[in-house]
Amino acid sequence: MKKIIVMAVLLASFATTAVNGASKSAEKWKAQHVLLIGLDGWGSYSVPKAHDIPNIRSLMKGGCWTLKKRCVLKSESAINWASMFNGAPTELHGYTNWNSRVPEVPSAYTNSHGLYPTIYSILREQYPKAETGCIAEWDGIKYLVDSLTINYVDVASNYENDNEQLCRMAEKYIKEKKPTFLAVCYDQIDHVGHAIGHDTPAYYDVLARVDKQIGRIIQALKDAGIYDDTIILVTADHGGIGRSHGGQSLLEMEIPFIVYGKNIRKGVELKDVVIQYDTAATIAEVFGLKRPQAWRGLPIYSVFER
DSSP: OHHHHHHHHHHHHHHHHHHHHHHHHHHTSSOSEEEEEEETTOOTTHHHHOSSOHHHHHHHHHSEEEEEEEOOSSOOHHHHHHHHHHSOOHHHHOOOSTTOSSOSSOOSSOOTTSSOOOHHHHHHHHOTTOOEEEEESSGGGGGTTTGGGOSEEEEOTTTTTOTTHHHHHHHHHHHHHOOSEEEEEEOHHHHHHHHTOTTSHHHHHHHHHHHHHHHHHHHHHHHTTOGGGEEEEEEESOOOBTTBOOSSSHHHHEEEEEEEETTBOSSEEOOSOOBTTHHHHHHHHHTTOOOOTTOOOOOOGGGBOO
């Protein structure tokens, strides 16, 4: 009988230690929540010229930023969304076309799902109870993020006719679930870039509209009571020139990178070299995650307060 009691006490002690250990690990995070807002087709060239992006400018003023972040080549969508989420260049993850659904070149490394490890999959492995979401306007995103490791994946199916759908989806999910990590992926800017052109009045009109929606999403963080414990990243997959992208010009390759929030330095223009696959590594650093050896991205340590 004594052995049974002792064993029960030991098991209870182990369970308490395990729970407290997980809690203590989370306490060491730089923030309990990360919101990544990705704007497809948002070239850095547009930021100095844009006159109506107060929310983006507020994040820049209150956080860290650079307009010199570079995408990977080719400067196309699936290639760069993949690198943004999986911390690696094209040569390693294997997505080689703008509309890649699967790697055209076999991935150099795969996880248990047969996919190159993403920020979602390593967060799920190391913190299984983390609430994660990915919502997008372009359905191609869902093929690049390892959807099996995400709690909530959805696509705004009619965004061309209803440009607020993605924003409403993000507001609702944030308020209901208070996600640990959420990516909100816009396509409106890239769409107008192709249809009408980059660096046109229509382009800046859409950027201004998206900026207003970013403000609403930030307000949702406040309404959910998690704003003060959140880090917000705003970046892009690529820029553009004329009605296209995919080339090697800096108009196509240079994209903004903005980091704002808890434990982030304020009002700092970054001098670091930043490339697309550093995005995932920087998010991993927020959560204290062990990064896969297959990743090549590095955290941008200079954004964090010492």
